[in-house]
Amino acid sequence: MKKLPAKIAGITTAAVEKATGRAWSDWVELLDKAGAKSWPHAEIAQWLQKNHKVNDWWSQMVTVGYEQVTGRRVKNQKTDGFEISVSKTIAAPVAVAFEAWKDAAIRERWLPRTPLSVRKATPHKSIRILWPDETTLSVNFWPKGPLKCQVVPQHGKLPDAATAERMKAFWTQQLDALGAFLEPKA
16 A cells, blocks of 8 residues: 555544544555445445444545545545635634624725625624635634634635635735734734
8 A cells, every 4th residue: 555644634643543543544445445436435434433433523434534544535526516715813802703704894994896695694603604705614703712813714615726725825814804803902
């Protein structure tokens, strides 16, 4: 078997072994022997659950890792396109950051000329957005004390790897703009 990278699907072999009882090399060998190279994603995950008692989350992670190792999936690729996420801790209360996303007038000040459709908003926790190109954006908010929060946009259903990389750079830049807008000036 060829040498595997230190991380597969963002997960070390030590982590996958601790959680599932098998290292990445063991899973790849086992799945190859079972004929999983030709199976659809859901069939691999179900096989792991049924035959090896791997829980839902880890069966998905092992499946994605296997698909990446065998060349069926590349970084950031999901079954319905590509997905990226970025994260930034901002010196602002979670309620303030949430409003900066939810309120169109406030949002225009740090994310100008970007029409979007908020589909669902759970106050101070998450916002689900339909992006103008029909891709999806989920933004999660995590309090990090009374005056700080973590903001995590996750952009999905992107058409290709190049678009995913472009949107990752875009969201990194926009989170910097949000931080500059919200954080107190010294």
